[in-house]
Amino acid sequence: MTDLLRPAGPPEPVPPVDPPRALDPRFAAAMPRTARLVSLYDQAVFSEGPVWWPARGILVWSDVEGRRVLGWHPDGRVEVVIDATPFINGNTVDRDGNLVHCEHGTRRIARTSPDGRYAVLVDGYRGDRFNSPNDVVCAADGALWFTDPAYGLTSPRQGSLAPSDLGHHSVYRFDPERGVLDRVAELGQPNGLAFAPDGSTLYVTDTSRTLGGDGHTIHAFPVAGDQRLGAPHVVAAVEPGVPDGLCVDRRGWIWTSSGSGVQVFSAEGHRLGLIPTPQGCSNCCFGPGEERLFITAGQHLYALDLVGAPA
Template structure:
């Protein structure tokens, strides 16, 4: 069976959505009001976990409920990267160039190498199974940080119904060189996470609103010299919806998913504007050079060009970066 899901070719312009909206003129220099959202793929079941994989030159994302990791190539084709997954959600790339996955079904972290080798990375904490890693990021020092909420234990279409063996929902730091795993913080339902450019702040979202709590919050944790997290502060409350997955750009701006699309905040938490999407956005990531933003949203993988003079969506003649 072929792994090809979409043939090479231009994407589809999304005409049923408003253009980007800036509250602050600084955002207009990064997201032009003339930039338009395009759909790169629209046949997933539940899209999440986008990340750019430099070793393969491909945008990787998860179709959680479809149990596949997919790859969009700059010529427009989409192929299966990992098939029959155990409900993989978040993905990132470590400093060795491997793709790191969050597995809901097996409740562990795993990796896929550029050569296609697949293996588990983290399976337990203090001898007990994790709840189900959700999102993951590689720190500037090479450590792998991930969140472990309860979604894998609650949602049968994305995991397996079970009781937590841990009794807490936490943020962890994994040290690849030593194999050490440390519990760094607890939240209601820790979800997305990302570091500030200097590595001195870790942003983590609490999305407990989805299960009867009130968390729809981005927290900012100071990171000490010993990697210990200090007391968090509320960075932003996201409305509508929740800050599921997000990214921090080289300016220190936070680009977060929400019920209405992607919301952008300055490094001091000031709302800069938003990029509407037809359905609620689940996550986002940047392409090379932060020239394009990829957005996962239900069955779709969207993209929008960035810069004050965008590529004018001339994908027919210039699909690649």
């Protein structure tokens, strides 16, 4: 039986918040004048990890601290997709249409098929358990790239208090067909990640500022032909807050969460615009055709239409 949390119906208005703000003419030209933030759901505990799941035709996101994965339907319904989760955080969809997720509690990467079958994919590196896999993305070749910061080890609201078995916070590439896991980079606290449209660059956020470090940056790693990462450079330092989760559109623009809303940068790091949110947001993703942006923030799932209404 489906656990229905919200019946079908239109989105809710958002308390007064500024409309999208252009800081560059390119953003002004791309953003419809009618674009306004709406609330699709507001009863989560801590929303994260949004991704569009084509096999189910829904927007999926994690209520990390509520220990559920939720699903929003285009008619407005919201239901529980996975209940009593081991603090699932980031999600992606693999080439076979399965939902792949990062589990803070079990410290592993797992997948759920559209019909509900569950399987563990990878749970450690060289005999040691991961810290708390946080975000994951599927590359064009089917490999899963994911980050492994400490957040699930430092907060019982998002995992279990424990020391790190590894002693580092890294980025990994897992080939599910060959079962091969490679450690490809290390950052202070690697968090969100996304590929450039052509796959030549991997963007990874460092959010170590939240645990006493100084990272609040987006790093760009060149991806070599052998799928190794070259030396990174910092694309942007995000203020206020940190660049938690992010996504990249077909133009190569970087849309990142922050303490003020979704900030948008060019691939060169030029600040293009801001989509203010009532509270700091944690992540964002696009719906089909990049016609809608979904934003997770605290209790909320917001949306912003990126295509204007017909004249």
